[in-house]
Amino acid sequence: MKLKTIILLILISLTLGCISQNSEFVNGIIPITAQPPINETPIIEAPINNETTEAEVETTHDTIRIGAFNVQVFGVTKASKPEVMNVLADIIRTYDVIAIQEIRDSSQTALPALVDLVNSDGSEYSYVVSERLGRTSSKEQYAYIYNTQTVSISNASVYPEPDGTDPFHRQPFIASIEALQGNFDAVLIVIHTDPDEATEEINGLDYVLAYAQSQNQEEDDFIIMGDLNADGSYFDEDSTSELDAYHWIIDDSQDTTTKSTDYTYDRIILTDTSKLHGEHGVLRYDLVYALSQEQTVSVSDHYPVYVEFRVNGDMDE
Ligand SMILES: [Ca+2]
Ligand SMILES: [Ca+2]
Ligand SMILES: [Ca+2]
Numbered sequence: 001m002k003l004k005t006i007i008l009l010i011l012i013s014l015t016l017g018c019i020s021q022n023s024e025f026v027n028g029i030i031p032i033t034a035q036p037p038i039n040e041t042p043i044i045e046a047p048i049n050n051e052t053t054e055a056e057v058e059t060t061h062d063t064i065r066i067g068a069f070n071v072q073v074f075g076v077t078k079a080s081k082p083e084v085m086n087v088l089a090d091i092i093r094t095y096d097v098i099a100i101q102e103i104r105d106s107s108q109t110a111l112p113a114l115v116d117l118v119n120s121d122g123s124e125y126s127y128v129v130s131e132r133l134g135r136t137s138s139k140e141q142y143a144y145i146y147n148t149q150t151v152s153i154s155n156a157s158v159y160p161e162p163d164g165t166d167p168f169h170r171q172p173f174i175a176s177i178e179a180l181q182g183n184f185d186a187v188l189i190v191i192h193t194d195p196d197e198a199t200e201e202i203n204g205l206d207y208v209l210a211y212a213q214s215q216n217q218e219e220d221d222f223i224i225m226g227d228l229n230a231d232g233s234y235f236d237e238d239s240t241s242e243l244d245a246y247h248w249i250i251d252d253s254q255d256t257t258t259k260s261t262d263y264t265y266d267r268i269i270l271t272d273t274s275k276l277h278g279e280h281g282v283l284r285y286d287l288v289y290a291l292s293q294e295q296t297v298s299v300s301d302h303y304p305v306y307v308e309f310r311v312n313g314d315m316d317e
C-alpha cells in the first residue's frame with residue numbers, strides 16, 4: 001500500500017474515532033474506538049505531518065470516493081452483533097457511495113438497521129436496494145448506500161436479461177451517480193458473480209456495459225465493481241476478455257480476501273480514468289481499526305475496494 005494511502009487511512013480512522021466518541025448510539029451500542037495500528041507495522045513508522053493532515057482534509061470535498069464491499073451473508077445474525085455493525089458503519093462513512101453485496105435477509109431489517117447506525121453520528125446516508133436475486137432459494141440483494149450530502153443516486157434498476165436468456169445468477173444492479181458539488185457523474189454497475197460461472201459472467205458483463213451505455217449515451221464514465229470472483233480457481237487472471245479494453249484499477253496483485261488466501265476477487269473496472277484523483281485500492285479495515293484476525297473475519301471474508309474521483313472536470317453530460 002502506498003504511504004499516502006496509509007497515512008490517509010490512519011487519519012480517517014482517527015477522525016471516525018473522534019466522531020464515534022461524541023455520538024449517542026441507540027440501544028446502548030458502544031462504538032468501537034478506532035486505534036492506530038500496533039507497533040512493528042510499517043504504518044506506525046510513517047511520519048505524520050500536521051500540515052499534510054490539514055491539506056488532506058481540506059481537499060476531500062473536491063473528491064468523491066466510490067467502492068464496493070461483499071459483506072458476506074449480511075442479515076439478521078450479523079445485524080445482531082454490535083461490534084460488527086459498528087465496523088461496517090465506520091467503513092461506510094468513509095465512502096460517498098458503496099455498493100453492498102451479499103445481503104441475505106428475508107426479514108428486510110438488517111440493511112435499514114445498518115443505515116440507521118451509520119446516521120447515528122449525524123451523518124445523512126440513504127440507500128437504494130435491489131430485489132432479491134438468485135436462481136435458488138438462497139437470494140441476495142445489492143444496495144448502494146450513499147451520502148446524501150455529497151452525491152445523488154438515481155435510475156437504480158436491475159439489468160434486464162434479454163428474453164429467453166439467463167446469463168447471471170444475480171444480474172447486475174445499475175444506478176446513476178451525480179456529485180452535488182462539481183459536475184462529476186457516472187453510471188455504477190455492481191455484480192456479485194457466481195463462483196462456479198465467474199468466467200462466463202465476467203465475459204457477459206460486456207453486454208451489460210453495452211446496455212448501460214445505450215441507456216446513457218452522453219455518459220463516458222461507467223464503473224463496474226464488486227466481487228467478481230475474478231481470481232483463483234474461478235477465473236484466470238491472465239485470460240483475456242472483452243473487458244480488457246478498460247481499466248482494471250484493482251490489479252491482479254491485490255489481495256481482497258481477509259483470510260490468509262491471496263486472491264483478487266473484488267474489482268473496479270473503469271471505462272474512463274481521466275477524472276481519477278487521489279487513491280484507489282483495497283481498504284484494509286483490519287489495519288485502519290486495529291482489528292484482530294478474528295474480529296476482521298467476523299465482519300467479512302472480503303475487504304472493500306475503493307476509487308476516488310475529482311468532482312470537477314467531467315466534460316460529458
Ligand atoms: Ca439471471
Ligand atoms: Ca461523467
Ligand atoms: Ca490476484
Ligand SMILES: [Ca+2]
Pocket residue numbers: 255256257258259260261262263
Ligand atoms: Ca488474504
